[in-house]
Amino acid sequence: MITSSRKKEHLDICCNEDIVAGRTGFDDVRLVHNALPECNMDAVELGVRFLNHRLKAPICIAAMTGGHPDTREINATLATAAEEFGLAMGVGSQRAALENPEMEDSFSVVREHAPNAFLCGNLGIIQLRDNGAEWADKAVEMIDAQALCIHLNPLQEAIQPEGDHDASGCLDALQELCSSCKYPVIVKETGCGISRECARQLFAAGASAVDVGGLGGTSWAAVEQYRAENFRQEALGQHFAEWGIPTAVSVVEASRAGGPVIATGGLNSGTDVAKAIALGASLGGIALALLRPAMQGYQSLYEKIEQIQTEIRVSCFLTGSKNPSELKNVRKYITGISGEMMQYEE
Amino acid sequence: MITSSRKKEHLDICCNEDIVAGRTGFDDVRLVHNALPECNMDAVELGVRFLNHRLKAPICIAAMTGGHPDTREINATLATAAEEFGLAMGVGSQRAALENPEMEDSFSVVREHAPNAFLCGNLGIIQLRDNGAEWADKAVEMIDAQALCIHLNPLQEAIQPEGDHDASGCLDALQELCSSCKYPVIVKETGCGISRECARQLFAAGASAVDVGGLGGTSWAAVEQYRAENFRQEALGQHFAEWGIPTAVSVVEASRAGGPVIATGGLNSGTDVAKAIALGASLGGIALALLRPAMQGYQSLYEKIEQIQTEIRVSCFLTGSKNPSELKNVRKYITGISGEMMQYEE
Amino acid sequence: MITSSRKKEHLDICCNEDIVAGRTGFDDVRLVHNALPECNMDAVELGVRFLNHRLKAPICIAAMTGGHPDTREINATLATAAEEFGLAMGVGSQRAALENPEMEDSFSVVREHAPNAFLCGNLGIIQLRDNGAEWADKAVEMIDAQALCIHLNPLQEAIQPEGDHDASGCLDALQELCSSCKYPVIVKETGCGISRECARQLFAAGASAVDVGGLGGTSWAAVEQYRAENFRQEALGQHFAEWGIPTAVSVVEASRAGGPVIATGGLNSGTDVAKAIALGASLGGIALALLRPAMQGYQSLYEKIEQIQTEIRVSCFLTGSKNPSELKNVRKYITGISGEMMQYEE
Amino acid sequence: MITSSRKKEHLDICCNEDIVAGRTGFDDVRLVHNALPECNMDAVELGVRFLNHRLKAPICIAAMTGGHPDTREINATLATAAEEFGLAMGVGSQRAALENPEMEDSFSVVREHAPNAFLCGNLGIIQLRDNGAEWADKAVEMIDAQALCIHLNPLQEAIQPEGDHDASGCLDALQELCSSCKYPVIVKETGCGISRECARQLFAAGASAVDVGGLGGTSWAAVEQYRAENFRQEALGQHFAEWGIPTAVSVVEASRAGGPVIATGGLNSGTDVAKAIALGASLGGIALALLRPAMQGYQSLYEKIEQIQTEIRVSCFLTGSKNPSELKNVRKYITGISGEMMQYEE
Numbered sequence A, B, C, D: 001m002i003t004s005s006r007k008k009e010h011l012d013i014c015c016n017e018d019i020v021a022g023r024t025g026f027d028d029v030r031l032v033h034n035a036l037p038e039c040n041m042d043a044v045e046l047g048v049r050f051l052n053h054r055l056k057a058p059i060c061i062a063a064m065t066g067g068h069p070d071t072r073e074i075n076a077t078l079a080t081a082a083e084e085f086g087l088a089m090g091v092g093s094q095r096a097a098l099e100n101p102e103m104e105d106s107f108s109v110v111r112e113h114a115p116n117a118f119l120c121g122n123l124g125i126i127q128l129r130d131n132g133a134e135w136a137d138k139a140v141e142m143i144d145a146q147a148l149c150i151h152l153n154p155l156q157e158a159i160q161p162e163g164d165h166d167a168s169g170c171l172d173a174l175q176e177l178c179s180s181c182k183y184p185v186i187v188k189e190t191g192c193g194i195s196r197e198c199a200r201q202l203f204a205a206g207a208s209a210v211d212v213g214g215l216g217g218t219s220w221a222a223v224e225q226y227r228a229e230n231f232r233q234e235a236l237g238q239h240f241a242e243w244g245i246p247t248a249v250s251v252v253e254a255s256r257a258g259g260p261v262i263a264t265g266g267l268n269s270g271t272d273v274a275k276a277i278a279l280g281a282s283l284g285g286i287a288l289a290l291l292r293p294a295m296q297g298y299q300s301l302y303e304k305i306e307q308i309q310t311e312i313r314v315s316c317f318l319t320g321s322k323n324p325s326e327l328k329n330v331r332k333y334i335t336g337i338s339g340e341m342m343q344y345e346e
């Protein structure tokens, strides 16, 4: 199946099927309530600096789509929100457009609707390795991006019929890109999380930030299950649907590696974003929980983002945090399986 | 909505809707049975001293109502019980009467029916900050109170349509009040608990006691859900219904801050009171579990309090405690999530 | 209600109602399998010495009945089994017969049917305190007992309508009895367990053995619930039905106090007995799980005991234990809530 | 019942009844995802060396059948797969053929269909003890085996009507065999696991490898439940169905004893095999999960093994392991009850 129509198929499955698997672990994390916040909720400054840019809220619309004519509208909707709310936004993998320039339009629409937003291009690490920095540069130019996301998705590659099973040489390709490019590179997983060890490798290779893309939200193994061409593939997708590092655990691990971290994977509310920041993340990234309202139209998306913002604001207020960064100083109760998993940290 | 009618609406929702959320943690606490109690259950002396006053049982009828003509009768019923059983009793926020003296009657009725009881006035910390010690003094005078409760409810302020979102300056206002007033000041949360850090601040500011008002009982976020004017508010109430520190955990944290602690939030029996005392509290405070019988009439309330008293008595007896204070020496098994949360204490 | 008919009522409730509450904790205990037992299962020597007597199996038919004409037959059935299987057996409280000698017959029938068994008389510690060593001696004589059980049941006393609420002076009475009597004294709880602290007191007072009578089997609070004369009593019984120390936890605590321990409370199989011994007990005591078959007739009782014996034998074999004592050297996995409760042991 | 027809009966029960009991613990084990595998999934070398032989995958078809004419075909099917996939394979107990040479055919068929596979003969340790090394040699010769499995099954012996209850002398017999025989001896449990202590004894006695045969898969107690001749036997089978050491726990324990370990007991997928190897095993052994497809015919069996292989391959890839041995260096999250059980390891 060619890249473009696969992208459309993914979108349909994500909107119509139950493709969420595993637990993020945020349920096991509670921020300690501050009964005497000594701040003004309405004055909580949600804005954050991220990679030398100013966002109006610590939220990233995670990479999702583009590369098929039908995705143009959704990207426009998402971009309008990114612009209006001052969020970061990633586009989906630009491979389809790099392979076929006719598709560029479905990506560049994003910049049209979000002239001032922090936009991230997107390229798979396999495509980077195989096509070199040139594709990376083109991807950035295509949407006049502030940064480039390089996505890692070995599970999906392993499972999807068209997957590339050879991941060797990727780290070198990343290092080469980082040492030469002018834009910051964000390396992101897409649902299985980034371990402490991996985060260290990525920062050492020159990544400017890491997006954990952890377990507990969209599961690409679950998605592939619905695209399976035979029983064997379907069983494989189902079998690996819960593979990976829960987002909350991954945030803790990756944050200790030193660089900035985006927490993506199963976030569905502002308290999830607040908990992620308290655990060490700089931003919360959200894909599916924004995609579904976006498919219903801008008004739904607008309300969802407003709700999330309010929840972050309330979470800041109730922990006495004047801004999201102060969430990092908030004491947390971490219990249950996530607590056990985090103890494996030395 | 003006303060008075809001109070009435709250009462109705509390009686008719499911507004209890979260877990108190008392289920995770077991007092170690003493098979050889060496005391006389009927001679267990339930009386305790609290803030230099003598109560006949370690129970406080927590602040609930007043400020609307219809609340007069309930306050009279509760006060009759406070007098008969020798309990402490708080009235609901006196703001409505301070704003409109016609409402005073619904509060002063309490002193009429409880000439000898330990009564606590009630004022929100926001109202204290905005109106100064004068309102505090008036609140105390209005019911000839032995003490004044200053309530903290940032979650409710954050969520209710009329909420005041600015909590700054509250600690100063508290400190000022405590340094000048003649009556003891009890600072109380209303369902989200007091952390160790917060309890230290409160005692340092001069609070005579802290009422933890923890998670696991009446949830104001849940209540506001029923008052919501639109879907957004409703979702917000629902989302934060389980926010806060479970009462049992909060009691342990606040007790270590040094001053006397009242354990309120989800207590529903004498064993809950006994466990709270064993964890460090001086009194158990009960709101909802007394409100519902009180709405049915004095007989129901009488029987509920008697049952609670008997349960405290049996708990003392079965742990070999001659009085509630001796419960503090009883060994406890603390397991499950509450045990994990308490380990976060250094 | 007079003692005798109360005894009959208890029996009926125990057989017909669901009066088991709480968890014993044996589910949380696993004996480590030995794949190479190096012994002969048929040669496992189930016989143990207990208080200088030889039992053919480490099983005690726990104190249950007597004191009402209708209980005679059950006692005869139980005694026949004790004789045939060489078990220890306790009779129910002899108070009724001490108050009214006409009832003696329902107790002495036990010795008639079990001329060689290790029989234990039974007296409440309250009756001992109030009537002195004389009653104790009479109880022993009545059935020509090898030992006397003094039962502790403060929960039942606290809850049952006729209960004696004064437990003071009991330890002294026990000490006095132990220092003067010729027979060994076993002190037993009846469903709430014996703590480490209590076990130490009992051995210090001269008890020859302690029967933990822990939580997880017959709950006297649950039983009293069915005898309640009003809603208040019923609620009280229900409320305290899960009060107490789980049997497995209590065995660990009491065993560390130094003297021999009988594990009673919710045991229902030979693996329960084996686990109890592995945790430190000398014998497993069983009441309800033998009472119900006994009410069906000797054949049922016989089969139940045989099954239990076989299960002990298999448990010994599969842990490479040549006899029950060797179970004490078997490694155990202790997990879950019981594991957490046992960690509270210093 | 004679050995031969019992074997047939076992097979029928295993295929038609629910005879899986307990938990393996693999659910509590998660391999840490490596988002940057730096290897080629298709080049993952599944082949391993085991006892100086080369297998094409770290899988052993665990000992199951033979000894009855009807089992010939299944053994042929299994052997065909062992040959094709280059797996190790064990035959079922050869006792029936050693007692009655007419049955040899149902075993030797395995070598006919698997001329190059690593085949293991099979003898119970009781039969070894009673018949000496001669039977062992004959068993090996019968199928021209590379190794001999000596199985331990004290639980089944204890419970099955024809069981041999005397396990003494077994360790000596094993030691004698190991010191004299030319082939490697693998000692295997059959569903209850091998403890650390037992593994040490086995390696000290000269075993070349240990197969843990742990809890969580086929339960022989459950199987015997269906063969029970009376209620007592049935109850015994049911009662002991969950007896034993969970496979994951047993693998950890046995692996620390130093020698090579096969993880059998409830494995049902390639991720189970991968987890077992990461916990210390050399091979994963599978009985029931291969038997059921094998009964449906070679095509089903083929697909199942292919699926398992793919799952191992994906697991290696997603942890950045170039071959199964590298799985041993992968970090693991171990939570829940299995985590607690493993902490009992000093």
Ligand SMILES: Cc1cc2nc3c(=O)[nH]c(=O)nc-3n(C[C@H](O)[C@H](O)[C@H](O)COP(=O)(O)O)c2cc1C
Pocket (backbone or CB within 6 Å): A010, A011, A014, A062, A063, A064, A065, A091, A092, A093, A122, A149, A150, A151, A188, A189, A190, A191, A213, A214, A216, A217, A218, A264, A265, A266, A267, A285, A286, A287, A288, A289, A291
């Ligand atoms: C429909 C859809 C398409 C996606 N496409 C891409 C993509 O092209 N590139 C990428 O890096 N991530 C992609 N992702 C992954 C997301 O960026 C994100 O990491 C993942 O969905 C987990 O977040 P969630 O649980 O909030 O959905 C996609 C996600 C969805 C739902």
Ligand SMILES: Cc1cc2nc3c(=O)[nH]c(=O)nc-3n(C[C@H](O)[C@H](O)[C@H](O)COP(=O)(O)O)c2cc1C
Pocket (backbone or CB within 6 Å): B010, B011, B014, B062, B063, B064, B065, B091, B092, B093, B122, B149, B150, B151, B152, B188, B189, B190, B191, B213, B214, B216, B217, B218, B264, B265, B266, B267, B285, B286, B287, B288, B289, B291
């Ligand atoms: C109907 C109702 C009204 C309340 N009003 C007040 C109030 O005016 N002031 C206050 O400090 N607390 C108020 N509270 C909070 C209680 O004092 C208490 O902290 C809280 O309900 C938790 O206790 P519970 O779980 O036993 O209800 C109110 C509670 C209820 C149920």
Ligand SMILES: Cc1cc2nc3c(=O)[nH]c(=O)nc-3n(C[C@H](O)[C@H](O)[C@H](O)COP(=O)(O)O)c2cc1C
Pocket (backbone or CB within 6 Å): C010, C011, C014, C062, C063, C064, C065, C091, C092, C093, C122, C149, C150, C151, C188, C189, C190, C191, C213, C214, C216, C217, C218, C264, C265, C266, C267, C285, C286, C287, C288, C289, C291
């Ligand atoms: C019907 C019945 C009557 C009992 N009567 C007595 C008694 O008179 N004296 C006594 O010490 N214990 C008595 N017990 C308590 C038992 O000895 C035992 O401690 C308790 O039942 C817990 O064991 P179980 O869970 O196996 O029933 C009685 C128990 C039952 C079921």
Ligand SMILES: Cc1cc2nc3c(=O)[nH]c(=O)nc-3n(C[C@H](O)[C@H](O)[C@H](O)COP(=O)(O)O)c2cc1C
Pocket (backbone or CB within 6 Å): D010, D011, D014, D062, D063, D064, D065, D091, D092, D093, D122, D149, D150, D151, D152, D188, D189, D190, D191, D213, D214, D216, D217, D218, D264, D265, D266, D267, D285, D286, D287, D288, D289, D291
């Ligand atoms: C039908 C069947 C027959 C078996 N027969 C034998 C046997 O003869 N000898 C032996 O060592 N193990 C035998 N086993 C045990 C297996 O080798 C294995 O240890 C056990 O079944 C656990 O693995 P599983 O959960 O994958 O089935 C048999 C298992 C099954 C299912």
